[in-house]
Amino acid sequence: MRQFILYMTGIFSILFLLYVYREDSQQLNDQSSIKIYASGSFISSWGPGPELKTLFEKQTGLKVSFIEMSDPGITLQKVSFSAEDATGDIVLGLDQFDIARFTEKVRWKDISHLNTISQSIFISSGLNLNELKNSDQFMKFIPYDWSAISFVKRSDSNYQINSLPDLLQPNLKSKIAFEDPRTSSPGLQFLLWVASTQNEDQAIQFLKDLNAHAHSFSPSWSTAYGLFKNKNADVVLSYITSPIYHLVEENDSNYQALEFSEGLPVQVEFMGLLASCKNCEAAQKFISFVQSKDGQRIIMNKNYMLPMDKQITEGTAFDTLRVFKLLDFKVYSKEEINKWLRIWSDIRKNDG
Amino acid sequence: MMGKINGKLLTSLLLIFFLSPVVIILYYFKINLDFPIDDFILAFKNSLIQSLATAGICLLGSVLLVPGLSRVKNKWFASMMAASLLPSLLPSIFTILIIFSYFKTFPFGHTGIILIFTMTYFGFSTVALYRAYQALVNRYAGVIDIYNVSWWDRYLKIYLPLLKQDLVNIFLIIMLGCFSSLSVPLLAGGGRGANVELLIYESIYINGQWATASLVAIIQIFLMLGLGFYLNQNRISVSARTPSIIYDFKKMNFSFIIFFIYTATYIVGYFFQVVQSFFKVDLKQLYWAEFSQALTHSFLLSLFSISIFLALSTAIIYLHYTRTRSQFLMYFLLPSSTVVGFSLYLFFPEKSSLVRELIKVSLGLNLIYFLALYKSYIQPQFSSIQSQMDVCRIYGLNFSTALRQVISPQLKSSLVISMQILFLFSFCEFALIKAAGSQILFSGVFMERLISTYRLEQGFIYSFIILCAVFLFFRITRFFIHESY
Numbered sequence: 001m002r003q004f005i006l007y008m009t010g011i012f013s014i015l016f017l018l019y020v021y022r023e024d025s026q027q028l029n030d031q032s033s034i035k036i037y038a039s040g041s042f043i044s045s046w047g048p049g050p051e052l053k054t055l056f057e058k059q060t061g062l063k064v065s066f067i068e069m070s071d072p073g074i075t076l077q078k079v080s081f082s083a084e085d086a087t088g089d090i091v092l093g094l095d096q097f098d099i100a101r102f103t104e105k106v107r108w109k110d111i112s113h114l115n116t117i118s119q120s121i122f123i124s125s126g127l128n129l130n131e132l133k134n135s136d137q138f139m140k141f142i143p144y145d146w147s148a149i150s151f152v153k154r155s156d157s158n159y160q161i162n163s164l165p166d167l168l169q170p171n172l173k174s175k176i177a178f179e180d181p182r183t184s185s186p187g188l189q190f191l192l193w194v195a196s197t198q199n200e201d202q203a204i205q206f207l208k209d210l211n212a213h214a215h216s217f218s219p220s221w222s223t224a225y226g227l228f229k230n231k232n233a234d235v236v237l238s239y240i241t242s243p244i245y246h247l248v249e250e251n252d253s254n255y256q257a258l259e260f261s262e263g264l265p266v267q268v269e270f271m272g273l274l275a276s277c278k279n280c281e282a283a284q285k286f287i288s289f290v291q292s293k294d295g296q297r298i299i300m301n302k303n304y305m306l307p308m309d310k311q312i313t314e315g316t317a318f319d320t321l322r323v324f325k326l327l328d329f330k331v332y333s334k335e336e337i338n339k340w341l342r343i344w345s346d347i348r349k350n351d352g
Numbered sequence: 353m354m355g356k357i358n359g360k361l362l363t364s365l366l367l368i369f370f371l372s373p374v375v376i377i378l379y380y381f382k383i384n385l386d387f388p389i390d391d392f393i394l395a396f397k398n399s400l401i402q403s404l405a406t407a408g409i410c411l412l413g414s415v416l417l418v419p420g421l422s423r424v425k426n427k428w429f430a431s432m433m434a435a436s437l438l439p440s441l442l443p444s445i446f447t448i449l450i451i452f453s454y455f456k457t458f459p460f461g462h463t464g465i466i467l468i469f470t471m472t473y474f475g476f477s478t479v480a481l482y483r484a485y486q487a488l489v490n491r492y493a494g495v496i497d498i499y500n501v502s503w504w505d506r507y508l509k510i511y512l513p514l515l516k517q518d519l520v521n522i523f524l525i526i527m528l529g530c531f532s533s534l535s536v537p538l539l540a541g542g543g544r545g546a547n548v549e550l551l552i553y554e555s556i557y558i559n560g561q562w563a564t565a566s567l568v569a570i571i572q573i574f575l576m577l578g579l580g581f582y583l584n585q586n587r588i589s590v591s592a593r594t595p596s597i598i599y600d601f602k603k604m605n606f607s608f609i610i611f612f613i614y615t616a617t618y619i620v621g622y623f624f625q626v627v628q629s630f631f632k633v634d635l636k637q638l639y640w641a642e643f644s645q646a647l648t649h650s651f652l653l654s655l656f657s658i659s660i661f662l663a664l665s666t667a668i669i670y671l672h673y674t675r676t677r678s679q680f681l682m683y684f685l686l687p688s689s690t691v692v693g694f695s696l697y698l699f700f701p702e703k704s705s706l707v708r709e710l711i712k713v714s715l716g717l718n719l720i721y722f723l724a725l726y727k728s729y730i731q732p733q734f735s736s737i738q739s740q741m742d743v744c745r746i747y748g749l750n751f752s753t754a755l756r757q758v759i760s761p762q763l764k765s766s767l768v769i770s771m772q773i774l775f776l777f778s779f780c781e782f783a784l785i786k787a788a789g790s791q792i793l794f795s796g797v798f799m800e801r802l803i804s805t806y807r808l809e810q811g812f813i814y815s816f817i818i819l820c821a822v823f824l825f826f827r828i829t830r831f832f833i834h835e836s837y
Contacts, residue, residue: 040786040797041805045642067702070786073557078697078789081380087702101560174457180538182554211542216460219538222804223445229808232452245806250632304806341558349394349546 033063034282037075038092040068048302055298056289062282072098079274080105089277090286092144094270095185099141100334107275108140114284115142116291127266127308128328135331141270144290145305147239148264148324149189151176155256157234163261164194168209177224177233178210180217181344184224185267187217188341190237192332193265195340207347217348240264240324245304248317263327269305359676362667369664370684373695373719374566374573380698381563391551392568396575399547401462402537403530406469407523410477413610414522417478418485419507420607429608433482434823436475436615437773438622441780442815443796444535445803447472450621464540469533473526474614480525483769484518484732485511491736517735521727524576524683528724531572532688548572552688562694569691577683626816629809643814646798647779647821652706653794654778656714658771664722665730665767669759672734673741673751682727692719693787702789709792716784721777729766737762772826779818 043049043066053064067088069075076098079086094102127146151167153159159172167176179187194203211217215233218224228236243255271290277283289295296307300318313319368375421429439447451468452458459467488511512519534553537545548568555565671678693716700712737759744754760767782796790797795818803811 040801044798044801044805045639046805046807068789068791070789071557073560074694074697074787074789077560077562077694078702081698082702105560182550182558183534183538216458216539217545219535220804222808223448223535223539225806226445226449226803226808227452230449230453232449232458242806249637249806338558341554345546345554348542 032279033065034090034279034286035065035067035088036090036092036283036286037067037069037079037088040070042066042093042303043068046302048299051298051302052290052295055294056286059289060282060285062279062285064286069093073101076102076106079276082276083107084276086274086276088274089279089283090271090273092269092271092290094141094272095267096270096329096331097185097188097337099270099272100332100337103140109273109275109277109280110139111142111273111284111287112139114287114291116288126323126326127268128326129268130328131331132268132329141272142287142291143268143270143308144296145299145303145307146266146268147241147305148266148326149186149193149237150240150260150264150324151235151258152228152238152242152255153235153258155254159235161235161258161260164197164206168206168213172235173213174215175234176213177215177227177236178217179221179224179237180219180348182341183219184221186221186237186239188337189265189267191340191344192330192337193262193327196265196327196330197262204343204347207344211347239267239305240321241304241306241318244317244321247320257321257324259322259324261325263325265327266329268329359671359674359678362671363676363678363681366664366667366671366678366681367684370681370719370723371573372699373692374570376695376699377562377566377691381561381566391546392548392571395546395548395551396572398462398537398541398545399531399549402465402469402541402547403527405462405466406473406530407477407526409466409470410474410526411481411519411523413474414478414481415512415519417607417611418481420605421478421482421611422485422489424605424608426608432612432615433479435619436611437479438475438819439472439618440476440529441773441776442622443780443782443799443803443811444468444472444533446622446625446812446815447618448536448539449625450618453621453624454617458540460540460542462541465537465545468536468540469526469530471614471618472536473529475618477522477526478611480522480728481515481518483729484515487732487736488514514735518732521731524579525724525728527579528576531576549688549690552690556690556694565688566691569688572688573684577680622812625812629812632809633813638810638813642793643795643798643817646793646795647818649706649710649792650779650795653710653713653717654775656710657717657774657778660714660718661722661725661771661774662767664718665726665770666755668726669755669763670751672738673745673754673759675742675745682723682731684723689716689720689784690787692716693784693789697787697789700788702791706792709790712788713785713790713792713794714778716788717774717777717781720784721774725770725773729770730763733763733766768829772829775825776822779822780815 038049039047041047049066053066056062056064069091072091072094076091079088079091080102129143132143151161153161159169159175161167161169161172166172178190181187181191191207194206197203198206216224216227218227221238224233224236225238225242227233228238238257240257243253243257246252246255271287273280273283273287290299291308293309293312296309296312299305300307300312300316306318306321307313313321447468451471458464492510531547532549533547534549537547538550539545541547552565552568555561555568668678668681671681696712696716700708740758740762741754744758749758778794780796780799781794782800785794785797786800795814799811799814799818802808802814
């Protein structure tokens with residue numbers, strides 16, 4: 001025991017000396033760099049963050065540092081408390097639901113003048129973002145990637161799924177892995193997909209039937225996808241770009257995203273500039289850079305999401321993706337989201 | 353008198369420490385009196401059913417197996433015991449996938465939740481009870497042999513009543529683990545998945561009501577506190593409630609076979625996934641630089657966590673030494689990693705250095721795990737040490753001398769095991785680290801990042817490498833401290 005204590009003391013003496021002599025500030029305290037809140041997967045070496053940073057720094061001479069955001073809800077809550085003292089300048093990875101929850105709670109700069117991707121480019125992708133264009137909320141956020149949400153199956157399975165009611169086919173009983181809308185963004189997309197394509201009574205009945213029919217409702221996309229990869233489930237709620245990942249990274253073409261006659265809901269990722277930004281001008285340059293062809297290409301290749309400009313996909317695996325019928329992008333209010341989550345919660349509690 | 357005042361001060365400081373997460377959150381957020389009482393009752397009922405059933409099954413199984421296991425003389429047995437702890441240490445997604453792979457139709461609902469929880473905690477409960485039992489056997493074997501008491505009688509009438517405190521502790525720790533789980537009830541529970549942790553999650557992420565979440569957490573703490581006191585106050589006649597099973601411990605060791613099957617079920621499933629992953633993944637695609645950085649940070653985190661653990665242990669041992677009333681502290685178990693993590697995220701600045709990040713996360717790890725580890729491994733030793741500490745105090749021996757010469761040598765093994773488990777947690781934890789908004793990459797977070805970006809197979813491979821590295825470290829520390837267990 002004595003040796004162990006000596007050993008521990010030694011280690012801590014070294015650490016203490018390092019603490020005393022090290023530059024405490026690191027990059028986060030460096031006022032000359034742009035600080036960007038982004039998810040862990042975005043800033044990991046296989047995500048788009050490092051490559052975006054390198055290229056942007058090379059092109060502009062400005063420094064970029066990422067602040068890991070475990071969950072936008074947690075980070076933006078902290079930002080709302082910090083007010084003018086918030087560390088970061090830009091927030092990446094906001095979906096339409098985060099925006100509904102945090103437009104009022106956090107102060108954002110109007111960056112609509114930086115939006116370099118025109119409406120015609122959205123339309124070339126099959127995206128209808130008219131509602132986005134007309135919304136005041138979205139003057140403060142710029143979309144940088146997107147994907148439709150759909151169900152993915154293995155190509156060698158024989159399920160014929162063409163519409164939402166097809167999900168209730170008897171042969172699909174306990175075969176589909178869903179995500180719970182209370183804890184997962186794709187799950188919430190699905191809930192609102194059902195809500196927007198059927199009248200309220202039909203939608204509630206459909207959700208009740210589905211509740212008894214599904215394989216499972218996972219707390220996260222990763223668990224649902226794990227069940228699917230593990231062959232516990234034959235179909236999974238995921239992104240239309242999921243098969244591209246398997247094709248590119250695993251050289252496996254045995255995955256297929258499904259077309260739905262109702263059209264698919266669209267998940268769009270946005271970036272916003274905090275009103276408390278310290279390096280606002282440089283941050284605006286980064287926002288423009290993310291929308292550039294180089295930025296969009298990096299995000300597409302590393303994030304496995306579609307770029308806002310369809311031209312970027314030409315000559316890549318993303319170009320092989322079929323053209324899906326998409327639902328118009330819809331801006332949901334916080335109250336509307338909460339109403340459907342409450343309905344879902346009641347269905348799960350009472351009919352689970 | 354001085355000692356008593358210091359003791360009271362120390363008790364107050366410890367109480368503030370253990371309650372600090374909810375205090376911090378309530379400082380930042382206004383309490384919302386529109387409290388969802390119906391939802392809470394339903395959630396609490398579900399949590400209670402799942403956790404009571406799991407803790408009951410695990411404990412009953414352990415109580416039946418431990419006497420048989422204590423007679424096993426097999427050089428692989430210690431490794432098997434260590435392996436049985438893996439389900440409670442690795443990410444829950446691994447356990448979920450392994451269990452699902454054994455079922456054609458998984459029994460969703462309470463049954464499914466209890467099944468996964470039992471798989472997760474049975475190894476822990478057996479190992480913890482086994483250790484407590486072995487300590488008793490070593491202490492009383494001589495006396496009992498003189499009176500020639502039969503095996504079954506000595507177990508039912510002597511050891512089990514003496515193990516009551518350990519049984520209560522293990523029971524509470526398993527309950528705590530079940531209460532704090534979000535993913536298992538949500539996935540396997542259907543409507544029964546609405547538990548207290550989900551209520552906390554909904555309050556935070558959907559409604560933005562952190563104060564409500566904290567209020568739920570406080571109510572949960574006090575309910576656990578009440579349950580802990582109730583179980584301790586009401587003398588349970590363990591022997592009367594243990595089913596009488598004719599059990600010949602001296603012949604084939606049935607306990608060993610059952611425990612082996614349990615451990616093998618998880619390990620085989622786990623290794624199957626790891627081997628499959630090795631075949632599927634091109635090893636050139638692995639992210640070694642990032643992984644080694646994550647391992648280094650986790651190693652540093654383990655050192656910080658262990659230091660805080662030792663400081664807290666010393667404080668509580670001091671309270672025992674001065675006979676200060678502090679038993680109630682042992683029940684301030686904080687189950688929600690979201691509440692603990694976010695309170696630390698609020699308390700610490702975002703602009704942070706490596707050392708501050710390590711301090712933040714290691715405080716969080718101790719807030720969640722310290723009392724559970726202390727109750728499992730250190731507290732059981734006090735029944736024999738307390739009288740020696742009293743003698744030391746009466747004869748005027750100061751605390752540091754008593755700690756060095758009397759207490760530490762007897763707690764050495766328990767401390768080492770607690771530290772080893774904390775070491776492993778430092779490498780596997782991710783929920784707390786993420787909620788704490790840590791800017792440093794740790795190995796648990798690294799695994800989670802892989803899993804959440806299609807790379808489940810790589811997650812299995814890295815988890816395997818982490819386990820190998822951790823067990824290698826265990827061997828090295830054993831060499832350093834000349835510890836036989």
